[in-house]
Amino acid sequence: MTPIYSSPMKVGVIGCGNVGSILAERQKSFKIVAAYDSIPERVAAFSDKYGAKPFSDIDAFLQEPLDIVVEVASINAVKDLAEKVLLAGRDLILLSVGALADDAFRKELLTTAKQLHRRIHIPSGAIMGLDNVRVGKISRVDKLFLKTTKPSRSLNSNESVFKCLFAGKARDCVALYPKNTNVAISLSLACGREADVELWVDPKAEQNMHEIFFEGEFGDAYIRIRNLPAPENPATSYLAALSVLSLLESLDSPLVIGA
Ligand SMILES: NC(=O)C1=CN([C@@H]2O[C@H](COP(=O)(O)OP(=O)(O)OC[C@H]3O[C@@H](n4cnc5c(N)ncnc54)[C@H](OP(=O)(O)O)[C@@H]3O)[C@@H](O)[C@H]2O)C=CC1
Numbered sequence: 001m002t003p004i005y006s007s008p009m010k011v012g013v014i015g016c017g018n019v020g021s022i023l024a025e026r027q028k029s030f031k032i033v034a035a036y037d038s039i040p041e042r043v044a045a046f047s048d049k050y051g052a053k054p055f056s057d058i059d060a061f062l063q064e065p066l067d068i069v070v071e072v073a074s075i076n077a078v079k080d081l082a083e084k085v086l087l088a089g090r091d092l093i094l095l096s097v098g099a100l101a102d103d104a105f106r107k108e109l110l111t112t113a114k115q116l117h118r119r120i121h122i123p124s125g126a127i128m129g130l131d132n133v134r135v136g137k138i139s140r141v142d143k144l145f146l147k148t149t150k151p152s153r154s155l156n157s158n159e160s161v162f163k164c165l166f167a168g169k170a171r172d173c174v175a176l177y178p179k180n181t182n183v184a185i186s187l188s189l190a191c192g193r194e195a196d197v198e199l200w201v202d203p204k205a206e207q208n209m210h211e212i213f214f215e216g217e218f219g220d221a222y223i224r225i226r227n228l229p230a231p232e233n234p235a236t237s238y239l240a241a242l243s244v245l246s247l248l249e250s251l252d253s254p255l256v257i258g259a
């Protein structure tokens with residue numbers, strides 16, 4: 001069988017911030033050969049440190065011989081660039097999942113992917129349980145609820161008391177907190193039902209906590225993930241970076257584990 005990807009896999013990264021740097025620090029069975037960011041100095045520093053070819057022109061970036069592009073930038077980056085990545089014939093790993101809350105945008109992107117036989121991978125990111133939440137697409141769901149609690153610094157908040165900042169639907173939450181609640185959209189897309197969400201700020205907390213309450217035909221589940229914030233960006237949990245890393249490490253494996 002012809003291998004799908006080169007060995008080592010050639011990766012292009014969009015976003016040279018916190019997650020991009022963790023991926024570069026820990027790359028093993030893949031190689032980040034090209035990097036793109038909106039800030040030229042940042043991509044230059046990334047290139048000096050990790051040896052990836054620097055780009056501030058997306059079309060030039062996409063002309064590199066890449067096996068896959070990893071977006072670790074922002075919801076706006078996905079909106080602006082994801083289609084171009086697919087049209088360039090590249091598969092895409094997409095971490096700023098909130099972009100897919102826009103139904104029209106998501107449908108168009110998935111149509112393009114299907115037409116061009118490309119795949120868009122959504123990593124588990126800062127949560128666990130996305131695998132079997134997918135049973136929501138084939139069986140009855142009675143409840144899908146995410147309660148996220150983060151320290152003030154993660155939410156860039158001045159609140160001095162434990163407080164609910166948002167209660168409502170996933171897409172409204174990510175519109176208000178695009179750097180903190182992408183996981184609400186990952187859960188919703190996996191389950192095929194929009195999650196109910198509460199976002200809390202806890203000035204005494206040290207961790208980014210996500211609690212998932214899932215009930216349906218199968219029974220019920222409660223999953224609590226207490227994440228250490230990433231050192232360079234407390235809005236992002238370190239697990240989110242590890243999740244992209246493990247996805248990249250496993251993409252080529254003949255053994256696929258999980259739902
Ligand atoms: N799905 C999930 O579970 C999770 C998703 N995330 C999301 O992952 C993404 C990466 O997180 P993280 O690395 O911590 O973020 P950072 O802000 O540390 O890094 C993102 C980098 O991408 C750059 N960037 C932003 N927009 C664009 C653009 N349109 N074009 C090119 N470069 C751009 C940023 O520049 P600038 O500083 O100028 O914006 C920055 O250099 C974020 O969107 C975050 O919300 C994070 C955690 C969990």
Ligand SMILES: O=C([O-])CC(=O)C(=O)O
Pocket residue numbers: 125126178179180181182183184208227235236237238240
């Ligand atoms: O990293 C986290 O804890 C979750 C997060 O920011 C997001 O989903 O956008």
